Amino acid sequence: MPGLALVLVLVLLSGCATQTTALRSAARTDLPRQVELKATPFIAQERYQCGPAALAMSLRAAGFAVDADALVPQVYLPQRQGSLQVEMLAAGRRNGAFSMPLPPRLDALLAEVAAGTPVLILQNLSLPIAPRWHYALVIGYDLDQGDIILRSGLTERMVMRMSTFEHTWARSNYWSMVTLAPGALPRTVAEAPAVDALVAYEKNSPPAQARKAYAAGLKRWPANMALALGLGNTAYAAGDRAAAAEAYQRASALHPDSSPAFNNLAVTLMELGRLPEARAAAEQAIALGGQWQAAARDTLASIEVAEKKRQH
Secondary structure: OHHHHHHHHHHHHOOOOHHHHHHHHOOOOOOOOEEEOOOOOOOOOOOOOHHHHHHHHHHHHOOOOOOHHHHHHHHEEOOOOEEOHHHHHHHHHHOOOEEEEOOOOHHHHHHHHHOOOOEEEEEEOOEOOEOOEEEEEEEEEEOOOOEEEEEEOOEEEEEEEHHHHHHHHHOOOOOEEEEEOOOOOOOOOOHHHHHHHHHHHHHOOOHHHHHHHHHHHHHHOOOOHHHHHHHHHHHHHOOOHHHHHHHHHHHHHHOOOOHHHHHHHHHHHHHOOOHHHHHHHHHHHHHHOOOOHHHHHHHHHHHHHHHHHHHO
8 A cells, every 4th residue: 555655654754853853942043044055056866876966966066067977987886776975975076076974963964054065965765674765965944944955856946844854864874975175174074084084085186186175174273283294295296395394394393293294394395405404304203213213214314415415
């Protein structure tokens, strides 16, 4: 009896939605009551290919001219008739965007939408025992009405009860992600996952783009050594030795126990011809010991060769 089955699903989806209830009863003061990102592109999905369609919409909203068809071989798994979250994140980076998952909270999702970023989510639109997984793009909400607005499947503007949305979304453990232009960061992201995402982005991006991303991370978390080293490494890879030296100096000043910061600084200063400073940095890296000591000794040997050449 399909009618009865449908009624049963709707009843099960309309129960208590704890995040929705808490958010609507005591909404964050920094959240507007209603938001809709009407300019978000819409791409109707092909059969089983909601992943490529949702990701293409997300990337286009971030300024990347990407076709859903081009994403199919990157994310779609025919044997599963769908796409895995890890492939969605990787494909976002592969196409130039800084992509990362969001905290598994409804208020975090709404905060990103309020900041102007559509959020890609994964739902189970059926029962847990017979899942129907589906990717969609959240483009708006209405706290007063209790609605979520999505680009979903063949529907350009789907309005779903927030409580129903929470139930379908909870079955993916509240998984969501954003794709952003280099230099932008999610509003709600914490430091540790942001660093992980920035490192992953660097592996798939040209140095100039990764450099923008690291600079944005350092602006938000100025004391983070991994970000300072990442900024130095990407500046170095882009051929900007002066900027690389500045980043490494910052990292070594903030973290005077970091052998890699001092060794990288020594290498860069040597290439800039600043040999006395390079020697001091290499000697400090050696004095700190650890697994970088051998590399620092090699750096010091190179500096000594450069010093001898200068003397002749």
